Amino acid sequence: GESVGLHLPTLSVQEGDNSIINCAYSNSASDYFIWYKQESGKGPQFIIDIRSNMDKRQGQRVTVLLNKTVKHLSLQIAATQPGDSAVYFCAESRPSGSARQLTFGSGTQLTVLP
Amino acid sequence: SQTIHQWPATLVQPVGSPLSLECTVEGTSNPNLYWYRQAAGRGLQLLFYSVGIGQISSEVPQNLSASRPQDRQFILSSKKLLLSDSGFYLCAWSPPRLGGRETQYFGPGTRLLVL
Numbered sequence: 001g002e003s004v005g006l007h008l009p010t011l012s013v014q015e016g017d018n019s020i021i022n023c024a025y026s027n028s029a030s031d032y033f034i035w036y037k038q039e040s041g042k043g044p045q046f047i048i049d050i051r052s053n054m055d056k057r058q059g060q061r062v063t064v065l066l067n068k069t070v071k072h073l074s075l076q077i078a079a080t081q082p083g084d085s086a087v088y089f090c091a092e093s094r095p096s097g098s099a100r101q102l103t104f105g106s107g108t109q110l111t112v113l114p
Numbered sequence: 115s116q117t118i119h120q121w122p123a124t125l126v127q128p129v130g131s132p133l134s135l136e137c138t139v140e141g142t143s144n145p146n147l148y149w150y151r152q153a154a155g156r157g158l159q160l161l162f163y164s165v166g167i168g169q170i171s172s173e174v175p176q177n178l179s180a181s182r183p184q185d186r187q188f189i190l191s192s193k194k195l196l197l198s199d200s201g202f203y204l205c206a207w208s209p210p211r212l213g214g215r216e217t218q219y220f221g222p223g224t225r226l227l228v229l
Contacts, residue, residue: 041225042222043221043222043223044204046219049217089158102160102216102218104158106157107156107157
């Protein structure tokens with residue numbers, strides 16, 4: 001069936017190292033992807049997005065990579081900091097009739113070790 | 115800039131009691147509005163969305179209902195809460211676009227505990 005899932009439910013990295021969070025999607029009609037960060041007890045915060053006509057997009061310390069061939073999305077965080085500890089969600093968007101549908105993955109818990 | 119508010123921040127309610135959660139958005143007109151529920155350690159489940167005043171679409175049949183009495187106000191209600199209604203309720207908005215459900219921006223959430 002359709003799914004947006006994450007390869008790893010948890011990820012621990014040393015402070016200062018780079019983090020890579022992965023996401024797989026199965027619906028080839030998805031043409032827009034978003035990464036969110038959710039800190040404990042707070043709402044998800046938009047980090048970065050990418051459209052399917054791109055394979056890479058960079059923000060401040062974050063990079064999203066999209067591989068449509070294998071339906072894989074990743075979020076790279078450079079020089080991970082303690083404040084990066086959170087749950088990260090990927091979401092896929094695709095046309096659905098006259099509307100669009102946004103489907104969220106289950107999330108990856110990133111823990112930054114001192 | 116746009117801001118989204120939710121209240122209350124936390125709520126403890128007995129089983130069978132009514133519920134009303136409110137969400138308001140500032141700084142935009144005719145936004146698309148959404149209600150999600152998030153169980154502990156889980157992902158987001160879309161409950162309702164609205165593309166305009168009085169227009170509500172339900173994604174999951176359940177004990178809850180939603181209303182949009184004003185352009186930037188979205189309310190989640192229940193007449194009788196169940197234990198299974200406990201969770202973290204998130205309101206979100208996206209820029210106005212016909213049928214659009216792309217980038218969504220979330221509020222701070224309401225944590226509901228039904229006892």
